[in-house]
Amino acid sequence: MSESRTERTDVTDVPHLTDRTGAAESLAERAAALDAADELAERRKLFTLDDDSVYLDGNSLGALPRHVPERIQDVISRQWGELRIRSWTEGGWWTAPERIGDRIAPLVGAGPGQIVVGDSTSVNVFKAVVAAVRLLDPAEPARDEILVDATTFPTDGYIARSAARMTGRPIVPLDPENLLGALGPRTAVVLVNHVDFRTGRLHDLPGITAAAHEAGALVVWDLCHSAGALPVGLDAHGVDLAVGCTYKYLNGGPGSPAFLYVAERHQARFDSPLPGWNAHTDPFAMAQDFAPADGAVRGRVGTPDILSMLALEASLDVWEGVRVEAVRAKSLALTDFFLECVEAYAPPGRVRSVTPAAHAERGSQVALRCAEAPAVMETLIARGVIGDLRRPDLLRFGFTPLYVGFADAERAARVLAEVLTEVPAGPPA
Known part of the structure; x- marks a missing residue:
């Protein structure tokens, strides 16, 4: 599928994650319910993240697992500092x-x-x-x-x-x-x-x-x-x-x-x-x-670059007991839900998804075409929604299921909508 083909995929084509149980049910309430039922939700505690921001740039740089600094301190202080050359064998380098x-x-x-x-x-x-x-x-x-x-x-x-x-x-x-x-x-x-x-x-x-x-x-x-x-x-x-x-x-x-x-x-x-x-x-x-x-x-x-190599090894601990199939299921649910929230919140005509709607054709990110993408992303980041930009006009949001939740997706879409109302729309292409 070429980009011209993906451009015809609009957020309105994306099926809702679940049927609405009533007109009064808010997307925020649904997000809370989905997070409560999420088997991977506890994994978020393994990462260094803050509640003041939504990190949706893990498709560029993943978040830091909390235990890695202590593990690397041991590599530096004990393995390199004390064992020195012996660590190639005794440390398994x-x-x-x-x-x-x-x-x-x-x-x-x-x-x-x-x-x-x-x-x-x-x-x-x-x-x-x-x-x-x-x-x-x-x-x-x-x-x-x-x-x-x-x-x-x-x-x-x-x-x-x-x-x-x-x-x-x-x-x-x-x-x-x-x-x-x-x-x-x-x-x-x-x-x-x-x-x-x-x-x-x-x-x-x-x-x-x-x-x-x-x-x-x-x-x-x-x-x-x-x-x-x-x-x-x-x-x-x-x-x-x-x-x-x-x-x-x-x-x-x-x-x-x-x-x-x-x-x-x-x-x-x-x-x-x-x-x-x-x-x-x-x-x-x-x-x-x-x-x-x-x-x-x-x-x-x-x-081999031992410091980076052993930091990676330590980071992989967060995967213990995780099924990749569960990661995939949550990824699709998150991206579906995010697109639904964007559809509900964003001013009409300001953004359009170029990420395929079909699950079989979608990775774990959502890319939105937006004529004012540079200004929008700069403002989003200032508001605590961390995505990234691909010039000239793509807003990218990566969904890492180990630490991104449904409340994050809802908040990101809501803040995006607020920013879109504040950043003036440019002339039609």
């Missing part, structure tokens, strides 16, 4: 990338031994795309095109173009709704975002993956806006390679290391374009010739 990868794995539907944590999303996209090209059957030289989501987060496009130059492959940018029709005998690799970072549109991971495989191609998925927000099913859907960040819905902290998924069936032939010493089968042999380690470990490169 050396094995952290695989250990933390195995903790993320259930959240994205992967079995153990297939995810390694480290480096940035950009670096991991580069590894994955180049490695995917190298996994292709050399007996099919005509299979050369790299298909890239033209609406993707810019970094993915930059990296894909660089990978295309390095591997001598033509790159074909196209809208995701045209992707299936573009697959053919020349398709080598497909790079797609699972959730569109602007509109919140959820792309069809199972369908696209199956179609690419049917065409003989491999797929790399960017999970930055889906990991920790909805079921992904990497193993169940036969995904080849995937990357994702950990500082959004996984709440790993600013700049926390990203992750790389390499399906078990591809690991023996996974050939990283960045064969660092950490990926060597015997790193401390200091051999001049590179011999890759077994498994997803060969996706490592250099010395």
